[in-house]
Amino acid sequence: MELTPLLIAALILLGFIVGLMSAMFGVGGGVLMVPFIVLVLGESQHLAEGTSLLVVVPTAVAGVAAHHKRGYVSFRTATAIAVPGVVGAFLGARWALAIDPAALQTAFGIFTVVVAIRILVDGVKTRRAEKVRTSAG
Amino acid sequence: MPMLVLLAGTSQKSAHATSLAAVILIASVGAATYAADGEVSFGLAALIATGSLVGAPLGARMMSGMSESALKIIFGCILLTMGGWLVWS
Numbered sequence: 001m002e003l004t005p006l007l008i009a010a011l012i013l014l015g016f017i018v019g020l021m022s023a024m025f026g027v028g029g030g031v032l033m034v035p036f037i038v039l040v041l042g043e044s045q046h047l048a049e050g051t052s053l054l055v056v057v058p059t060a061v062a063g064v065a066a067h068h069k070r071g072y073v074s075f076r077t078a079t080a081i082a083v084p085g086v087v088g089a090f091l092g093a094r095w096a097l098a099i100d101p102a103a104l105q106t107a108f109g110i111f112t113v114v115v116a117i118r119i120l121v122d123g124v125k126t127r128r129a130e131k132v133r134t135s136a137g
Numbered sequence: 138m139p140m141l142v143l144l145a146g147t148s149q150k151s152a153h154a155t156s157l158a159a160v161i162l163i164a165s166v167g168a169a170t171y172a173a174d175g176e177v178s179f180g181l182a183a184l185i186a187t188g189s190l191v192g193a194p195l196g197a198r199m200m201s202g203m204s205e206s207a208l209k210i211i212f213g214c215i216l217l218t219m220g221g222w223l224v225w226s
Contacts, residue, residue: 003184012187016188017188017192019194037181039223043181050168051178053168053171054179055186057165059193060157062190064154064157067154078156082158085163089167092167109222110224113221113224115220122209123213
């Protein structure tokens with residue numbers, strides 16, 4: 001894949017939207033990055049998942065640095081979550097790499113639809129609450 | 138994160154920050170496992186991360202001034218389209 005100036009701009013814009021959405025909705029950026037890398041850039045599901053995981057690292061480091069200044073981070077609790085998490089991440093990645101990319105893409109698509117439905121249901125509930133607040137105020 | 142709030146009795150902000158700290162290690166190991174099989178594009182990751190590092194703090198700031206429900210519905214529709222596209226393509 002050739003990195004044209006237009007593609008470079010599109011990727012930075014994608015990152016911007018991923019950062020924005022992650023901060024706003026608390027969802028991992030993978031649900032946005034993986035479909036973009038597969039559908040727009042035409043890369044494999046495996047490469048999309050590996051690349052999206054790598055993007056998460058500096059983004060999370062920046063977030064933790066900002067929260068740490070305000071004393072919000074409990075590193076002891078984080079380690080307790082991270083230890084089993086790391087084992088799960090390794091096993092999950094090995095498992096995903098063993099699955100055919102096309103089948104993995106379908107599974108990821110179904111997962112994305114489920115996340116979308118959850119967010120939409122949440123959005124409708126929030127809208128109702130906003131209307132109640134508006135009419136009460 | 139909801140488990141942290143419920144079980145450890147921490148605040149929403151502290152739970153978010155702490156789970157983000159755990160994500161650093163978890164995502165690193167996941168990415169390294171894919172990279173060992175050559176399934177990571179470092180160039181793509183660097184470009185997306187650049188935009189993301191600018192977008193995340195702006196997103197946090199913009200949260201206060203916008204209709205939460207409209208954003209959720211728009212974002213949900215985008216994801217629904219992308220998910221459906223992934224399944225059918």
